[in-house]
Amino acid sequence: MAANKYLVLRFVVGEAKQEILLAHLSAWPFNGFVQEADYLEAYLAEHEASPEFYTDLRALCRQLGVDFAQRSLPDQNWNARWEAGFAPVRVGDFVGVRAEFHPPFTGVEHDLLIHPRMAFGTGHHATTWLMIAQMAHLDFAGKRVLDYGCGTGI
Numbered sequence: 001m002a003a004n005k006y007l008v009l010r011f012v013v014g015e016a017k018q019e020i021l022l023a024h025l026s027a028w029p030f031n032g033f034v035q036e037a038d039y040l041e042a043y044l045a046e047h048e049a050s051p052e053f054y055t056d057l058r059a060l061c062r063q064l065g066v067d068f069a070q071r072s073l074p075d076q077n078w079n080a081r082w083e084a085g086f087a088p089v090r091v092g093d094f095v096g097v098r099a100e101f102h103p104p105f106t107g108v109e110h111d112l113l114i115h116p117r118m119a120f121g122t123g124h125h126a127t128t129w130l131m132i133a134q135m136a137h138l139d140f141a142g143k144r145v146l147d148y149g150c151g152t153g154i
Contacts (some may be wrong), residue, residue, distance in 0.1 A: 004075040005046040011068045086116045089123030094136035097123035
């Protein structure tokens with residue numbers, strides 16, 4: 001069986017129109033999106049790109065005044081690529097969050113070892129980082145804490 005191929009469609013669009021474009025594209029079989037200040041990338045399995053798809057896409061782009069370009073992307077182990085690029089996170093002297101392939105943190109109260117696997121709770125999102133930073137100022141002695149979520153539990 002041949003490996004899946006993906007298409008990356010890059011829409012040259014400013015932030016003001018991105019939400020409108022994204023709302024339209026979300027109804028189609030895209031696998032994911034990447035938003036930057038001056039463009040939006042949409043990822044699609046090649047077999048989903050029928051002639052009708054392109055007809056509808058071009059009509060939408062004309063309506064919104066947006067241009068796009070596309071390129072092919074071979075299938076790969078996306079999770080392994082993401083994990084290899086996982087950077088450790090340090091929250092002051094309180095917590096360091098790292099994967100097993102990073103050296104241990106020094107000078108932190110808690111050196112947390114996680115298996116990222118594209119999980120929530122890696123410390124990279126501002127909400128997670130701020131929660132950890134706030135915890136440095138709380139007294140947990142004799143208390144119970146519930147982490148109610150779907151992430152790593154950090």
